[in-house]
Amino acid sequence: MHAPVAPVREPLIEGHKSYHNITEDLCAPTEKAPSLAWIIAFIVSVGTMTFGLFCLAWTVWFGIGSWNLNRTIGWGYDITNFVWWIGIGHAGTLISAVLLLFRQKWRTGVNRAAEAMTIFAVICAGLFPATHTGRPWFDFFMFPYPNTRGPLWVNFNSPLLWDLFAISTYFTVSLLFWYTGLVPDFATVRDRAVGFRKKMYNVLSFGWTGSAKHWQRWEALSLVLAGLATPLVLSVHTIVSFDFATSVIPGWHTTIFPPYFVAGAIFSGFAMVQTLMIITRKILNLQQYITINHIESMNKVILLTGTIVGVAYLTELFIAWYSGYLYEQFAFFNRATGIYWWAYFGMMACNVLSPQIFWVKKYRRSIYIAFLMSIFVNIGMWFERFVIIATTLARDYLPSSWSYYTPTWVEIGIYLGTLGIFFTLYLLFTRLAPVVAVAEVKHILKSAGDQYIGERTKGSQGSEAIHESAH
Amino acid sequence: MSQHTKEVFYGLYNDEEDLIHAIEEANAQHLDIMDVYTPFPVHGLEKVMHLEESRLHIAGFVFGSLGFFTAFGFMTWVFTRDWPIIFGGKPYWSVPAFIPITFELTVLFAAIGMVVSFYTVCGLGPGVTNPVLDDRITDDKFCIAFETANADLNALKAFFAKTGAGEVHTKTI
Numbered sequence: 290m291h292a293p294v295a296p297v298r299e300p301l302i303e304g305h306k307s308y309h310n311i312t313e314d315l316c317a318p319t320e321k322a323p324s325l326a327w328i329i330a331f332i333v334s335v336g337t338m339t340f341g342l343f344c345l346a347w348t349v350w351f352g353i354g355s356w357n358l359n360r361t362i363g364w365g366y367d368i369t370n371f372v373w374w375i376g377i378g379h380a381g382t383l384i385s386a387v388l389l390l391f392r393q394k395w396r397t398g399v400n401r402a403a404e405a406m407t408i409f410a411v412i413c414a415g416l417f418p419a420t421h422t423g424r425p426w427f428d429f430f431m432f433p434y435p436n437t438r439g440p441l442w443v444n445f446n447s448p449l450l451w452d453l454f455a456i457s458t459y460f461t462v463s464l465l466f467w468y469t470g471l472v473p474d475f476a477t478v479r480d481r482a483v484g485f486r487k488k489m490y491n492v493l494s495f496g497w498t499g500s501a502k503h504w505q506r507w508e509a510l511s512l513v514l515a516g517l518a519t520p521l522v523l524s525v526h527t528i529v530s531f532d533f534a535t536s537v538i539p540g541w542h543t544t545i546f547p548p549y550f551v552a553g554a555i556f557s558g559f560a561m562v563q564t565l566m567i568i569t570r571k572i573l574n575l576q577q578y579i580t581i582n583h584i585e586s587m588n589k590v591i592l593l594t595g596t597i598v599g600v601a602y603l604t605e606l607f608i609a610w611y612s613g614y615l616y617e618q619f620a621f622f623n624r625a626t627g628i629y630w631w632a633y634f635g636m637m638a639c640n641v642l643s644p645q646i647f648w649v650k651k652y653r654r655s656i657y658i659a660f661l662m663s664i665f666v667n668i669g670m671w672f673e674r675f676v677i678i679a680t681t682l683a684r685d686y687l688p689s690s691w692s693y694y695t696p697t698w699v700e701i702g703i704y705l706g707t708l709g710i711f712f713t714l715y716l717l718f719t720r721l722a723p724v725v726a727v728a729e730v731k732h733i734l735k736s737a738g739d740q741y742i743g744e745r746t747k748g749s750q751g752s753e754a755i756h757e758s759a760h
Numbered sequence: 761m762s763q764h765t766k767e768v769f770y771g772l773y774n775d776e777e778d779l780i781h782a783i784e785e786a787n788a789q790h791l792d793i794m795d796v797y798t799p800f801p802v803h804g805l806e807k808v809m810h811l812e813e814s815r816l817h818i819a820g821f822v823f824g825s826l827g828f829f830t831a832f833g834f835m836t837w838v839f840t841r842d843w844p845i846i847f848g849g850k851p852y853w854s855v856p857a858f859i860p861i862t863f864e865l866t867v868l869f870a871a872i873g874m875v876v877s878f879y880t881v882c883g884l885g886p887g888v889t890n891p892v893l894d895d896r897i898t899d900d901k902f903c904i905a906f907e908t909a910n911a912d913l914n915a916l917k918a919f920f921a922k923t924g925a926g927e928v929h930t931k932t933i
Contacts, residue, residue: 308799308900433838442838446847451860458868465875472884473898477799480895495879496888499897501809503882504801509814510878514871517820521867528860728800731900 300739301395304577308731311578315723315730316478318573323720326572334712341706344699345420353423355699361692362682366700367421368532369674370707373557374414375456375529376550376670379522380558381407382463385470386518389511394737395586397729398579401474401722402569403562404467409714410561411460413707418452420703448531455528462521466514469507472497474727526554533677540620540681543608549601553670556594556640560666563587565715567660569724578725585653591666592647598673599641620681628693629680632672639669767932768794769916770893770905771925776802779902782923783808786904791919792911797893797903816874816881823873824866831865832858891933901926 306314323331348355358365381403388396419425431453433443443450476497479490497503530550533541563584570579609621624633643665652658679694696704718724735741773779776798786793787808796809805811835858839845844852879885897903906916908930920928 312799312899433834439843442843444845444847445835445839445861446850446854446857448860451864454861454864458864461868462871465871469875469878473800477898480892480898491889492886495884495886496890497884497898498890498892499797499799499903500882501796501798501802501805502811503884504798505806505811506814506816506878506882508801509816510874513817513820513874517824517867517871520863524860524863524867531860731800 298737298742299580299582300742301398301580301582301737302578302730302734303580303739305740306577306734306738308734311731311734312477312481312727314575315474315578315725315727316481318719319478319721319723320481324572327716327719330712331716334709334716337705337709338713339706339709341703341709344702344706345416347699348420348703349425353421355697357695357697357700359692359694361685361690362679362694364421364678364682365694366696366704367417369671369678370704371414371417371421372529372550372674372678373671374410374417374707374711376526376554376557376674377561377667378407378410378414378459378463378558379526379551379554380562381405381410382459382466382518382522383555383558384562385466386515386522389515390519393586394733395583397726397733398583399562399566399587399725400729401467401470401726402565402718402724403558404463404470405715405718405722406558406562406565406711407463408460408467409711409718410558411456411463412714413711415456415460416703416707416710448528448535451528452532455525459521459525462514462518466511466518469510469514470726470729471722473499473507474723477727478723523551526551538681538685539614539616540624541677543605545601545604545608549598549605552594552597552601553640553673556591556598557666557670559587559590559594560663560670563591563659563663564667567656567663569719573719573724575725578730581654581656584656584659585650588647588653588659588662591662592644592653595640595644595666602637602641616686619684623684624676624680627680627684629676629683632676632680636669636672636676639665640673643669765932767908767930768893768905769908769911769913769928769930770903771920771923771928772894772896772901772903773924774901774926776902778924779904780804780808782904782919782925785923786919789915789919791906791916794905794907797897797905799898799900799902802902816878819877820870820874823877824870826873827865827867827869828862830869831862835861893931893933894929 302311304310356365356367358367381400384396384403385400388400419428422428431443431450433445471493472495475490475494476499479487479494482490527547527550530546534543534546536542566579566587567584570576606621606625609617612618624630643662646658646662647653683693684691771782773782779796779798779802783793783796783805793809796805798805806813836853839852839854846852847854847857850857883890893903893905894901904925917928
């Protein structure tokens with residue numbers, strides 16, 4: 290009936306699935322009672338989140354003095370965590386938008402969860418700039434609204450304000466993109482549900498019917514949103530890097546920051562997607578939809594972006610030396626050998642050296658190594674932000690004001706709390722919506738399902754029966 | 761959403777390729793298809809159903825332009841007319857510094873405008889309940905629906921039998 294798919298393609302859906310099997314398998318997690326593992330994870334997450342919210346309340350009540358920031362080191366855990374979370378968010382948009390433009394079919398297995406991760410990560414990230422102002426009840430001052438003080442406007446020339454616009458836009462566009470993708474799948478869940486769940490999903494699905502014209506518009510919308518989200522995601526971390534790069538602090542004032550931050554964001558984001566997907570596929574029994582081929586593809590991205598980040602680190606060092614600028618040279622010498630040498634070492638080991646293991650195909654396709662590496666990368670990228678922020682600030686121009694910074698329990702508590710918020714939201718998401726995009730997986734079934742892939746042994750013969758699926 | 765009830769005669773196919781062949785056959789017989797429903801976007805449908813290309817991207821351009829001029833115009837007005845301030849010895853009208861926010865608002869307006877346009881033209885949105893012909897259309901069935909009002913039922917039955925529809929039903933929506 291249809292042309293067999295070239296045997297060089299790795300199957301992305303295993304187990305000879307029919308369309309109905311896909312619906313059953315992917316909707317099942319929203320329909321069954323939660324497993325014990327889910328309940329335990331949820332209790333732990335909510336507990337951590339509650340502690341984090343307590344620490345946030347403590348900060349608001351007692352003020353920023355409950356953090357260990359000082360005159361020299363004005364940014365510590367707060368902005369480190371902010372940049373870390375925003376970076377993690379980037380993979381979701383990258384998978385859903387950039388891979389859509391590149392027509393990478395493997396995105397369909399992981400895009401839904403990755404986009405959800407983006408939204409939750411941006412929520413966690415937003416907490417830090419909102420509270421580090423010290424008086425969060427005045428945060429509305431950041432928005433340019435007509436006020437009674439003139440009106441006195443915000444400084445549109447400030448990278449910190451650009452950041453506000455970038456992150457608000459990023460959050461909104463990601464949410465719209467994600468929800469529009471979810472609507473047809475909510476309709477699928479709706480049409481299987483009864484009683485209260487039917488009513489709930491009826492509201493969530495916006496009255497979706499699956500009409501051919503609606504699908505056509507839906508695809509047009511997805512494509513243009515992907516086209517908009519692609520430069521947007523690059524702009525967001527570029528602007529985050531401007532927070533540093535437009536300052537006059539040695540070690541921050543560098544033109545390499547935008548591409549270096551974007552590559553690092555994609556790198557850490559893919560690591561977080563990998564962590565989540567490896568757990569999700571196991572717990573929700575989705576190994577046939579999030580296959581080892583998906584994991585391998587993500588590992589390739591991790592290897593590439595990790596290496597780009599490594600090149601950026603070395604370029605920074607070279608430029609510092611080559612510039613002949615004493616303060617710049619000291620900033621980098623201090624990063625590698627100064628008081629926070631261990632953070633620099635952790636960054637280099639986790640981000641640059643450890644991903645090189647993925648040159649070996651066997652390791653790329655090992656779930657245990659992929660999981661371990663994803664944790665390493667998350668740690669390494671956290672260290673990178675800490676190195677950039679705390680190490681650089683600790684040794685400024687005046688040796689008399691040199692300082693050291695260790696977080697208080699409140700700062701650590703808020704950081705753990707954001708992890709709690711992130712996992713609480715993610716766990717709720719796995720119960721409420723199909724974690725893998727149902728309609729999109731059905732769409733690629735005939736070109737990526739294992740029963741449609743030609744026999745591998747015939748691969749190099751160039752047999753006439755084998756041609757690319759028409760797409 | 762529809763004000764009047766209408767009777768719909770529809771057939772369910774098990775495969776999108778059968779669906780496309782059936783629509784070609786319906787075109788050949790000059791049958792007036794009410795709508796086609798599928799569980800996922802089927803490529804090739806737009807060709808056999810003669811659907812015009814979506815104009816949503818035009819809406820995206822218009823809203824994006826609106827965002828562009830809103831952002832750039834507003835910042836220009838604030839810093840040259842309403843409250844000029846010198847930042848870092850730069851001119852009041854420091855265009856390069858306006859680029860990031862202008863870009864962000866262009867994207868924001870385009871995205872919100874397109875999404876709102878999409879739901880509006882499709883008649884979808886929060887609180888909307890459209891009649892569902894068959895619960896399996898969002899699962900694994902591909903549906904061609906005809907209005908019975910001014911159609912020859914026997915011709916439709918013959919058409920569904922010929923094109924291999926797995927099931928045919930009548931439903932009032």
